[in-house]
Amino acid sequence: MDFLNINETVQSVIRISKGVAREYGNASYAPAHLLFALMHKEVGLRSFVESLGKDADYLREWAEVRIEEYPKAAGAGEIMPDPKVNELFEQADNVRIKWGLLEINPLCLLAAIATPEAGFSTSCARSLFGSVRYMTSSRAEWVI
Numbered sequence: 001m002d003f004l005n006i007n008e009t010v011q012s013v014i015r016i017s018k019g020v021a022r023e024y025g026n027a028s029y030a031p032a033h034l035l036f037a038l039m040h041k042e043v044g045l046r047s048f049v050e051s052l053g054k055d056a057d058y059l060r061e062w063a064e065v066r067i068e069e070y071p072k073a074a075g076a077g078e079i080m081p082d083p084k085v086n087e088l089f090e091q092a093d094n095v096r097i098k099w100g101l102l103e104i105n106p107l108c109l110l111a112a113i114a115t116p117e118a119g120f121s122t123s124c125a126r127s128l129f130g131s132v133r134y135m136t137s138s139r140a141e142w143v144i
Contacts, residue, residue, distance in 0.1 A: 009106050010106060012043065033067055034085065070109045095108040
């Protein structure tokens with residue numbers, strides 16, 4: 001994954017995701033790890049998510065269940081991104097471009113995760129976030 005246009009907070013999200021994967025014995029980190037990390041208080045999205053009427057604790061717990069189900073590693077090697085993570089960052093980059101930003105920020109990543117089939121299946125994404133409309137907005141707008 002060679003995205004040079006991610007901001008420091010997204011780099012922190014990736015570090016947290018790798019740490020969570022290591023803690024749970026996963027060989028790689030996946031969209032669930034990233035969602036879990038995005039809901040970390042250090043990232044600063046919790047209040048935004050809650051202002052949209054979503055429960056940040058529920059999103060974190062939901063992600064944690066998916067992490068627990070994620071395949072375990074045989075050894076303790078370097079934590080690499082799951083192939084789905086590359087697709088997710090491509091979607092986050094599309095969001096960044098549509099919003100006219102220079103770097104992928106946590107909100108771009110969250111919007112990508114909430115986009116059906118980018119991070120999770122359509123049914124999972126819609127059950128978690130409702131519908132996401134970001135094409136003409138400077139921020140993600142959740143529509144229930």
